[in-house]
Amino acid sequence: MRVVALETHDIRFPTSLELDGSDAMNPDPDYSAAYVVLRTDEGAKGHGFAFTIGRGNDIQTTAIKALEPYVVGRDCSDLGAVYRDIVGDSQLRWLGPEKGVMHMAISAVMNALWDLRAKLAGKPLWLLLAELSPEEIVDLLDFRYITDALTQQDALDILRAAEPGKRARIEQLRADGFPAYTTSPGWLGYDDDKLRRLCKEALDEGFTQIKLKVGADLDDDKRRMRIAREVCGTGFPIAVDANQRWDVETAIAWIGALAEFEPWWVEEPTSPDDMLGHAAIAREIAPIPVATGEHVQNRIVFKQLLQAGAISFLQLDAARVGGVNENIAILLLAAKFGVPVCPHAGGVGLCELVQHLAMFDFIAVSGSMDGRVIEYIDHLHEHFVDPVVIENGSYVAPLAPGFSSALRAESLAEFAYPWGPVWNTANESPPIS
Amino acid sequence: MRVVALETHDIRFPTSLELDGSDAMNPDPDYSAAYVVLRTDEGAKGHGFAFTIGRGNDIQTTAIKALEPYVVGRDCSDLGAVYRDIVGDSQLRWLGPEKGVMHMAISAVMNALWDLRAKLAGKPLWLLLAELSPEEIVDLLDFRYITDALTQQDALDILRAAEPGKRARIEQLRADGFPAYTTSPGWLGYDDDKLRRLCKEALDEGFTQIKLKVGADLDDDKRRMRIAREVCGTGFPIAVDANQRWDVETAIAWIGALAEFEPWWVEEPTSPDDMLGHAAIAREIAPIPVATGEHVQNRIVFKQLLQAGAISFLQLDAARVGGVNENIAILLLAAKFGVPVCPHAGGVGLCELVQHLAMFDFIAVSGSMDGRVIEYIDHLHEHFVDPVVIENGSYVAPLAPGFSSALRAESLAEFAYPWGPVWNTANESPPIS
Numbered sequence: 110m111r112v113v114a115l116e117t118h119d120i121r122f123p124t125s126l127e128l129d130g131s132d133a134m135n136p137d138p139d140y141s142a143a144y145v146v147l148r149t150d151e152g153a154k155g156h157g158f159a160f161t162i163g164r165g166n167d168i169q170t171t172a173i174k175a176l177e178p179y180v181v182g183r184d185c186s187d188l189g190a191v192y193r194d195i196v197g198d199s200q201l202r203w204l205g206p207e208k209g210v211m212h213m214a215i216s217a218v219m220n221a222l223w224d225l226r227a228k229l230a231g232k233p234l235w236l237l238l239a240e241l242s243p244e245e246i247v248d249l250l251d252f253r254y255i256t257d258a259l260t261q262q263d264a265l266d267i268l269r270a271a272e273p274g275k276r277a278r279i280e281q282l283r284a285d286g287f288p289a290y291t292t293s294p295g296w297l298g299y300d301d302d303k304l305r306r307l308c309k310e311a312l313d314e315g316f317t318q319i320k321l322k323v324g325a326d327l328d329d330d331k332r333r334m335r336i337a338r339e340v341c342g343t344g345f346p347i348a349v350d351a352n353q354r355w356d357v358e359t360a361i362a363w364i365g366a367l368a369e370f371e372p373w374w375v376e377e378p379t380s381p382d383d384m385l386g387h388a389a390i391a392r393e394i395a396p397i398p399v400a401t402g403e404h405v406q407n408r409i410v411f412k413q414l415l416q417a418g419a420i421s422f423l424q425l426d427a428a429r430v431g432g433v434n435e436n437i438a439i440l441l442l443a444a445k446f447g448v449p450v451c452p453h454a455g456g457v458g459l460c461e462l463v464q465h466l467a468m469f470d471f472i473a474v475s476g477s478m479d480g481r482v483i484e485y486i487d488h489l490h491e492h493f494v495d496p497v498v499i500e501n502g503s504y505v506a507p508l509a510p511g512f513s514s515a516l517r518a519e520s521l522a523e524f525a526y527p528w529g530p531v532w533n534t535a536n537e538s539p540p541i542s
Numbered sequence: 543m544r545v546v547a548l549e550t551h552d553i554r555f556p557t558s559l560e561l562d563g564s565d566a567m568n569p570d571p572d573y574s575a576a577y578v579v580l581r582t583d584e585g586a587k588g589h590g591f592a593f594t595i596g597r598g599n600d601i602q603t604t605a606i607k608a609l610e611p612y613v614v615g616r617d618c619s620d621l622g623a624v625y626r627d628i629v630g631d632s633q634l635r636w637l638g639p640e641k642g643v644m645h646m647a648i649s650a651v652m653n654a655l656w657d658l659r660a661k662l663a664g665k666p667l668w669l670l671l672a673e674l675s676p677e678e679i680v681d682l683l684d685f686r687y688i689t690d691a692l693t694q695q696d697a698l699d700i701l702r703a704a705e706p707g708k709r710a711r712i713e714q715l716r717a718d719g720f721p722a723y724t725t726s727p728g729w730l731g732y733d734d735d736k737l738r739r740l741c742k743e744a745l746d747e748g749f750t751q752i753k754l755k756v757g758a759d760l761d762d763d764k765r766r767m768r769i770a771r772e773v774c775g776t777g778f779p780i781a782v783d784a785n786q787r788w789d790v791e792t793a794i795a796w797i798g799a800l801a802e803f804e805p806w807w808v809e810e811p812t813s814p815d816d817m818l819g820h821a822a823i824a825r826e827i828a829p830i831p832v833a834t835g836e837h838v839q840n841r842i843v844f845k846q847l848l849q850a851g852a853i854s855f856l857q858l859d860a861a862r863v864g865g866v867n868e869n870i871a872i873l874l875l876a877a878k879f880g881v882p883v884c885p886h887a888g889g890v891g892l893c894e895l896v897q898h899l900a901m902f903d904f905i906a907v908s909g910s911m912d913g914r915v916i917e918y919i920d921h922l923h924e925h926f927v928d929p930v931v932i933e934n935g936s937y938v939a940p941l942a943p944g945f946s947s948a949l950r951a952e953s954l955a956e957f958a959y960p961w962g963p964v965w966n967t968a969n970e971s972p973p974i975s
Contacts, residue, residue, distance in 0.1 A: 134632060134635070135632045135633075135636070136632060137632070137633075138632070138633065138636075139633070161633070161636050161637060162632070162633050162636045163633040163636075164608070164631070164633035164634055165605075165608060165633060165634045165636070165637045165644065167604070167608065168601070168604050168605045168608055168637065168643065168644070169637065171600070171601050171604045172598075172601045172643065175597070175598060175600065175601055198597070199567060199568045199569060199570070199571070199595070200568075200570075200571065200572070200594070200595050200596040200597035200598060201597055201598045202567070203568070203571075203594050203595045203598070204594060204598045204601065204602065204642060204643050204646075205642050206786070206813075206814070206837065207815070208641050208642045208815070208839065209637060209638050209641045209642020209643055209644060209645070209839075210601065210605065210637050210642055210643035210644055211598065211601070211642060211643055212642070213637075252789075253789065253813075254789055254812060254813040254815075254816060254819070255789075256789045256790070256791065257789060257790040257791060257819060257822070353639070356685075356686065356687055356688075356689045356690060357689070357690040358689065358690060379687060380639075380686075380687040380842050381639070382640075382641070382687075382839070382840065382842040382843055383687060383842050383845075383846065384817060384818070384846065385817070385846045385849055385850065386687070386690065386842075386846075389690070404639065406641065406642075406815070407815065409813050409815040409816050409819075410815055412816075413816065413817060413818045413819075416818055417818065
């Protein structure tokens with residue numbers, strides 16, 4: 110597998126105009142992708158991206174471009190070796206290590222390599238991964254800094270224990286899909302009527318869980334929870350998501366005030382860097398469970414969240430940690446601690462990516478769908494070549510080869526920042542560069 | 543205080559040629575600065591930088607440039623407000639939050655604003671800060687995510703308790719300076735004779751502590767510790783620094799094998815993200831103390847290291863967290879937990895910056911020099927307009943107005959990457975851009 114060129118695109122969608130995606134921390138996001146295309150001699154291409162919410166997408170694109178020498182002209186057959194080489198580069202590592210802009214860039218490039226690998230194999234990524242042997246999977250990983258919680262032998266044991274029944278689970282997945290929950294009703298920017306209507310639609314469409322954004326105003330949160338509870342009925346899972354809005358003590362008090370509405374989980378109650386804070390909140394609000402992960406920077410932080418008993422649901426993100434390789438380590442850590450993985454999605458293309466990881470988890474790691482759902486948000490799928498398909502509130506297993514990560518050529522042209530027609534409303538010419 | 547322009551420079555020193563700065567994680571660093579100059583109408587300029595070790599310095603420079611709209615043309619009189627505005631920008635925040643490339647960019651810009659402020663005030667930064675009232679200092683901070691450990695009232699109490707004796711401590715500092723320790727003898731790339739010679743020189747120069755790099759090879763570490771102990775004598779503080787090389791269990795075993803040489807502290811035994819790992823190591827290797835901080839991303843991680851009892855020395859870095867403002871919060875957290883701050887330095891200009899923070903800590907926060915030393919490395923000071931001065935193993939309090947952060951114009955020209963004469967050895971012309 111030889112890459113001959115790496116090209117980047119700064120793609121931004123003006124989502125702030127509609128208040129889609131508005132929450133207590135992010136009032137006006139322009140959902141964006143720092144998008145990478147890997148070209149090969151044979152014509153096959155790999156696609157990946159980092160998801161951002163607008164400003165700074167150019168920085169993210171620059172960071173992806175800086176990884177060109179690590180893949181172009183190199184033999185990329187061994188994706189475990191490529192991953193460990195990039196993550197281990199001592200000079201780039203200084204910019205993290207393994208966090209923030211540089212780590213998201215690694216994620217984009219590694220995911221693009223996986224897209225390419227799956228395309229060359231003619232399989233959807235979830236199936237390609239599920240058919241690897243336990244030994245091949247372990248060779249993809251970097252165990253540095255997690256061996257106190259998960260050794261190579263632990264990983265092999267988990268993967269081998271999941272071998273029986275793989276075929277049956279693949280068939281089950283193909284027949285029934287993977288359960289989804291929807292966040293679409295719950296954005297803070299929506300009024301009560303829209304909330305009520307969207308809750309109703311979610312039920313009609315077969316979703317078995319919804320999620321509301323909270324954290325800006327307690328009275329608003331109570332009123333919106335009451336509406337959602339009325340529409341959905343007692344016992345229906347309604348998760349809430351504070352998007353890091355609170356300090357530890359505020360979180361405990363605020364969740365206490367929402368307890369009567371029986372939140373299914375409380376997501377991101379405080380800083381994603383605060384493992385001990387999450388643990389303190391979890392202790393105080395029990396039995397209401399804590400969920401987090403979309404902003405967790407790497408496997409080392411997930412390890413500690415699990416060690417500290419801070420989370421009951423692990424919400425991995427497909428494009429923030431170091432791509433497929435690191436996410437497999439995170440799936441294995443979750444399995445070791447018996448915590449279900451309910452991936453974060455939404456944004457630009459996160460649903461497209463993360464379905465593959467959750468399906469691989471079901472088939473080859475946890476072996477279970479119990480307590481597991483993938484987030485679903487009905488944003489921006491039309492820009493993808495192979496968009497997710499939801500039927501009866503479940504993700505349909507994708508069959509097209511690859512990682513479902515390719516944007517449509519028309520969308521790349523239209524939403525290019527700052528010179529695509531959507532942004533360049535004055536119809537000025539780009540500067541000569 | 544009005545900034546009219548923000549300019550950036552990608553400055554790299556080819557330090558890898560001499561193995562200066564070589565350690566177990568960083569075999570061949572090219573010490574670099576993503577350098578920023580803020581210009582004003584009146585001619586005064588502010589200087590700041592992020593320190594990197596080579597590749598990726600261009601990404602860091604791009605990130606700094608992206609902050610232009612947050613300072614240029616704005617009223618920057620209230621540096622607490624500017625800091626909270628930049629850190630709180632929801633779109634940029636997505637790239638962290640408060641970590642990695644984006645946060646180091648914020649650090650560079652905030653530090654440049656402080657340099658400018660101190661120049662306009664005609665005072666060295668340490669004195670400017672030390673003369674602020676407790677209320678003015680608290681107004682500079684962002685207490686988000688730390689109120690479970692340090693409230694605004696706690697901060698005021700600590701600062702007020704340090705008010706008596708300020709004048710006397712300023713005089714003491716001016717007379718005696720602030721104690722330093724030197725890492726210069728201990729780079730892994732040096733042979734035994736050079737190690738022995740440099741240990742001897744450190745003693746002759748009056749340093750009261752040295753530090754050796756460890757973690758690549760245990761037999762080498764034992765031999766080098768033995769040499770250093772022979773030269774320095776029983777009881778002389780010799781710290782060791784593993785630069786994140788180990789997993790938790792390896793760290794415990796390795797330090798155990800070095801215990802006979804009585805290390806003064808063990809620095810960065812594992813990932814800077816692993817608070818629970820540091821705490822486990824600290825428990826197991828006691829009474830040998832653990833130190834860390836140069837790669838700690840923000841106040842939230844420092845808070846947890848302190849809450850978990852994981853560190854006995856806090857090694858803040860002047861240019862990784864969000865600049866002066868966040869470092870004041872970190873000094874206050876350390877004071878609250880009674881842990882001495884021994885700042886990380888070296889690199890490009892970190893000694894120049896961090897001396898101001900340690901001196902402010904002594905005068906206005908901790909009120910003490912007990913157990914406190916500032917790292918000193920004799921690298922690259924000649925490139926600074928106002929380089930640090932070491933006398934009798936101590937930092938001499940700088941008197942020039944500002945933050946000592948300005949690079950010399952000749953150095954900016956010579957080490958500009960990639961077109962300065964040091965890098966452009968083929969004497970090619972730069973591309974037309």
